[in-house]
C-alpha cells in the first residue's frame with residue numbers, strides 16, 4: 001500500500017472539490033463552487049437565498065465560466081446574478097461590478113433580470129418570475145472571499 005498516494009488523495013478530497021458545499025460543482029480553474037438550487041424563487045428572493053448561504057447569485061464574467069456552467073447545467077434554466085436594478089439599460093453583476101462579458105440571446109434584452117436558457121444563452125426576464133437559481137458558494141466554512149469589484153461600481 002502506497003501511503004503517499006493515499007495521503008495525496010485524502011488531501012485532494014479535503015482541499016479541492018470536496019470542500020465545495022454538497023451538491024455543488026467545482027470550477028477548479030477559478031476555485032469557484034457553483035450550486036444549482038432547484039427550488040423556485042423570484043430574482044429578489046434568489047439573491048437573498050444565495051447571500052444567506054454566504055454566497056452570491058452566479059456571476060458569469062467570461063467565456064470560460066460560461067463554458068463551465070454550460071457544460072454542467074445544459075438543458076436547464078435558472079437565474080444568474082445579473083440585473084438592471086435601476087432600469088437604465090445597464091446590467092450589473094450581483095456584486096455591482098460591470099458586465100464586460102455577456103451571452104445574451106436577444107438584443108436588446110426585454111426584462112431586468114437575467115436567466116440562463118436551456119441552450120446556455122441568457123435572456124432578460126421579468127424579475128418576478130419564479131425560477132431555479134445558480135449560486136456561487138464559499139469553498140468551505142468561513143473560506144469565502146469575494147473578488148473585489150475594482151473600479152467598476154455604479155457611480156450614483
Ligand SMILES: *[C@@H]1O[C@H](CO)[C@@H](O)[C@H](O)[C@H]1NC(C)=O
Pocket residue numbers: 062063064067
Ligand atoms: C468556450 O467554448 C467554445 C465552444 O466550444 C469555444 O469556441 C471557446 O473557445 C470556449 N471559450 C473559452 C474561453 O474557453
Ligand SMILES: *[C@@H]1O[C@H](CO)[C@@H](O)[C@H](O)[C@H]1NC(C)=O
Pocket residue numbers: 094095096154
Ligand atoms: C450594490 O449597490 C447597491 C446600491 O446601489 C447596494 O444597496 C448593494 O448593497 C450593493 N451590493 C454589493 C454587493 O456591493
Ligand SMILES: *[C@@H]1O[C@H](CO)[C@@H](O)[C@H](O)[C@H]1NC(C)=O
Pocket residue numbers: 042043044045127128129
Ligand atoms: C419576490 O417575492 C417577494 C416575496 O413574495 C416579494 O416581496 C418581492 O417583491 C418579489 N420580488 C419581485 C421582483 O417580484
